[in-house]
Amino acid sequence: MPNTYTQLYIHFVFAVKYRAAQLDSEWDERLRLYIVAITQNHRHKMLAINNMPDHLHMFVGLNPSQSISDLMRLVKGESSEWLNKEKLTRNKFQWQDGYGAFSHSKSQIDNVVKYIHNQQQHHQKVRFLDEYRKMLIDFEVEFDERYIFKELE
Template sequence: MPNTYTQVHIQFVFAVKYQAALIGDSWKDGLMKFITGIFQENNHKMLQINTMPDHIHIFIGMRPHQSISSLIQNVKTESSKWVKAQNVCSVPFAWQEGYGAFSYAKSQVPNVISYIQNQEKHHRKRTFLEEYRDFLTKFEIEWDEQYIFKELE
């Protein structure tokens, strides 16, 4: 749309179903490249992406032509299909329902990129659920514990 100018930076966080540590070192780069392609095909700018075995962080410059929910639904659906098609996971792969979406000012972009790049370092000190609860608290998002990502049962 002409005369539409935006600057929207969003970090998405979501987990493998039951927080199972399924994302393997041997195929996580392929997964991240595939997911990056989905964002690019939808005309969003990938700023940083990184996975841990049980979750993913994605930081983008988002264009306003698409809703957050439809974008993430597409990413989760297509990336799950990719994992299955690549036959890289010995058990059925799926993402948990839900996601976190956190917005940032332009001045925060370098720090968010660095944070995502250093996920391995952060998770030596705290779990994914601790990190996720910290995000919700920091961003003053009301949440109910029963709807937080589920641990392996």
């Protein structure tokens, strides 16, 4: 669209269903590359991506021609389909419903990228649910505890 100029940086967080530790270090780089390809095929710019065994962070320069919810539907749907087709997990792989999406200014890019790249060190000190709650609180996002990423009960 002529005369449309944007600067949209979104940090996404989403978890494996029931927060099961299914993202294996033997193949998680392949998964990240697959998600980068999905994202870039839809004309977004991947700024950072990293995961722990039970969740994934990605930081994207968002192209406004696609909604956040459509991007997440495609990333989560296509990546879980790929994981199941490749038989990389013992059980059927699924992402948990929902996601977090947090906007950042250009001045915050370096800090968010470092934060995402340092997930392994970060999670030696902070549990995922504590991290996620803090993000929601820091961004002043109203939330219902019943819908925070849950473990199998």
